[in-house]
Amino acid sequence: xxxxxxxxxxxxxxxxxxxxxxxxxxxxxxxxxxxxxxxxxxxxxxxxxxxxxxxxxxxxxxxxxxxxxxxxxxxxxxxxxxxxxxxxxxxxxxxxxxxxxxxxxxxxxxxxxxxxxxxxxxxxxxxxxxxxxxxxxxxxxxxxxxxxxxxxxxxxxxxxxxxxxxxxxx
Amino acid sequence: xxxxxxxxxxxxxxxxxxxxxxxxxxxxxxxxxxxxxxxxxxxxxxxxxxxxxxxxxxxxxxxxxxxxxxxxxxxxxxxxxxxxxxxxxxxxxxxxxxxxxxxxxxxxxxxxxxxxxxxxxxxxxxx
Numbered sequence: 001x002x003x004x005x006x007x008x009x010x011x012x013x014x015x016x017x018x019x020x021x022x023x024x025x026x027x028x029x030x031x032x033x034x035x036x037x038x039x040x041x042x043x044x045x046x047x048x049x050x051x052x053x054x055x056x057x058x059x060x061x062x063x064x065x066x067x068x069x070x071x072x073x074x075x076x077x078x079x080x081x082x083x084x085x086x087x088x089x090x091x092x093x094x095x096x097x098x099x100x101x102x103x104x105x106x107x108x109x110x111x112x113x114x115x116x117x118x119x120x121x122x123x124x125x126x127x128x129x130x131x132x133x134x135x136x137x138x139x140x141x142x143x144x145x146x147x148x149x150x151x152x153x154x155x156x157x158x159x160x161x162x163x164x165x166x167x168x169x170x
Numbered sequence: 171x172x173x174x175x176x177x178x179x180x181x182x183x184x185x186x187x188x189x190x191x192x193x194x195x196x197x198x199x200x201x202x203x204x205x206x207x208x209x210x211x212x213x214x215x216x217x218x219x220x221x222x223x224x225x226x227x228x229x230x231x232x233x234x235x236x237x238x239x240x241x242x243x244x245x246x247x248x249x250x251x252x253x254x255x256x257x258x259x260x261x262x263x264x265x266x267x268x269x270x271x272x273x274x275x276x277x278x279x280x281x282x283x284x285x286x287x288x289x290x291x292x293x294x295x296x297x
Contacts, residue, residue: 028275031275031277032275032277033181033275082182082185083180083181083184084188095180095181098179099181101179102179102182105179106253106275108253109252109253109255109273110253110255112253112255112256117256117258121224122224123226124179
């Protein structure tokens with residue numbers, strides 16, 4: 001591989017962090033934002049059929065996104081916690097987007113701090129779960145909050161250059 | 171004491187505002203730096219402004235620079251409250267005129283410690 005090609009190769013995220021690190025970041029975020037005593041339990045449960053996702057993009061030597069995914073009722077419950085809302089609170093869809101986006105933002109900021117500089121963080125986005133890159137460039141925490149599935153992924157951008165693409169064909 | 175909480179996330183504004191109100195602050199909120207400048211121009215002069223970094227329209231760093239360039243706002247203490255945790259970013263914020271820096275996520279205790287350092291903790295709380 002030429003020196004130029006090598007400089008374009010994106011190091012897999014799993015070379016920089018692992019699921020334990022992401023879980024530790026999430027633990028801090030849950031305590032501070034979701035509430036005292038609120039725990040993200042690192043035990044997967046069956047994923048819901050319909051999900052909502054929020055993510056922030058990271059650009060720099062590593063390009064990708066930090067994505068939070070759960071089902072809609074879990075998103076509403078998280079929003080109630082972040083807004084310190086007391087039932088019966090009226091939670092609008094934009095409130096859920098905002099709350100999940102802020103969770104992704106804080107998770108993403110802390111992930112970014114572990115990546116090579118200079119890296120920058122985009123503004124939060126919400127929508128259908130964005131496609132993941134290759135398995136080698138993905139770090140995933142499958143967890144549950146209040147018994148419901150919640151997934152955090154740190155995933156390379158689908159268009160990011162990877163080692164295989166830049167290798168000289170044999 | 172009065173505080174202006176500037177963050178594009180309503181949830182985060184609520185969290186920061188709630189902590190400050192527990193400490194006895196009267197708070198107002200703004201969704202970006204431009205809105206926050208509008209609040210100041212209306213004549214609302216807070217003792218403390220908690221400023222997110224990454225926001226649309228006008229980001230936190232631009233807001234800090236704008237406030238610091240206006241002598242009328244000299245009394246406002248500026249605290250960045252952000253996920254930007256790299257040393258280089260902290261240096262940029264302090265160089266632009268921020269007085270203190272708080273990295274998300276944070277606890278109410280951490281906020282209390284920062285306010286105490288700044289001399290902005292109401293006496294009844296510090297006791």
